[in-house]
Amino acid sequence: MGIGRKSGDRRVILFGFPHCGDFSESYQAWSDGLPASMRFHGVELLQTGMSMREVHSDRWEQGLQEACSFVQRHLVPNEEYVFIGHCWGSLLAFEASHRMRGAGLAEPSHLFLSGCSAPHTLRSRSEAGGLQGSDSGCQPMGEYRPPVDLQQLRSRISVFTGNKDEHAMIDQLAEWSRYTSKICDVHVCEGNHAFWQAHAIKWLQVAQTIVEREYVI
Template identity: 30%
Template structure:
């Protein structure tokens, strides 16, 4: 495992809770960082929140970003294994949902610790096609696509120097998604809870519900008021559902065959 992929580098724990019975590992969307999950620990009492701090942004700005799914998933799985001092669950939004899913599958393959629950948000089921690729677009057209997605505030696009500074990282993140190829495998044997914004133009309720095919355990779909980036506006609703689901997932899952 590379030095830049150690747990200390990958995980940002805003409030360490050594005695917490469970850890929630949170994976951000493309272009996002650990700051996406700022304040989550206040809405998840008794749960230690570990936000994944990907390279190429925030305090890891000088670290080269991942460009494909495989190395990212391998490093995250290693970091989870190295810190497996208690049960944990995985949450991912958009790109982060597929990363979390593939991490759970990798850990199953290598005999690593499985999460108590997998939360996938704002993401089509992995066997469904993604949005049209963006890797071939000029910088100007790529920025237009980013603006249409709505994940960054207008101030970001009003600062050309900032856009130019972060563009390589953003293109790398989209490359992680667009180079991803789903490989069929046995469903996971753990609960999966999917979330979908009811006004999300990129992920329909049916596409989110299709995650059901990837578990032999309990599945649920929660529709949340908002678009693709509903996380901040509906944080209380989201965290309440996570708390309720984790309370139901208080015993180790039986692995699917």
């Protein structure tokens, strides 16, 4: 990527995937301060009000198609891009990465995934029904079925979670490494599954630092 550019001229596009909470405000507060070398796009879906409950539904497939179409419309030749997501937005970003590769397009250079267990460790709503204060919208209704294309991605993965997140257990997050041939690193923040509401800018700034270090400088 970036053929013909000097290292100081490199640009990266950051795509933020939606979440069932009001995550757009956190994206906005953070992305307003991005350097000129980064361009942010919040992925816009017609399928509003989605949640992890939808992963087996036609709405999920429609949302996935809409997300991929949005990304393709905003890609720029020779510019790298990364995906950022929280909860089901992380899972949507993961599936979109596979879908982009299936369409013969370059995969994102990096996935920044927050508050989401690795696909093969996701627990259904029935399995996790005893969790106190859990939001069923953050759990699939049944067993999650990963994409048919199970080849490892060539995207680096960074995973974020709260130290009290009942939906993304710390000791299981390294399992995301199964899905990439590149580095997979785990970052633990303070809080529960909704930690992003209070601390989103903090972990988004960590993601920004990684992007600047790995893809811009």
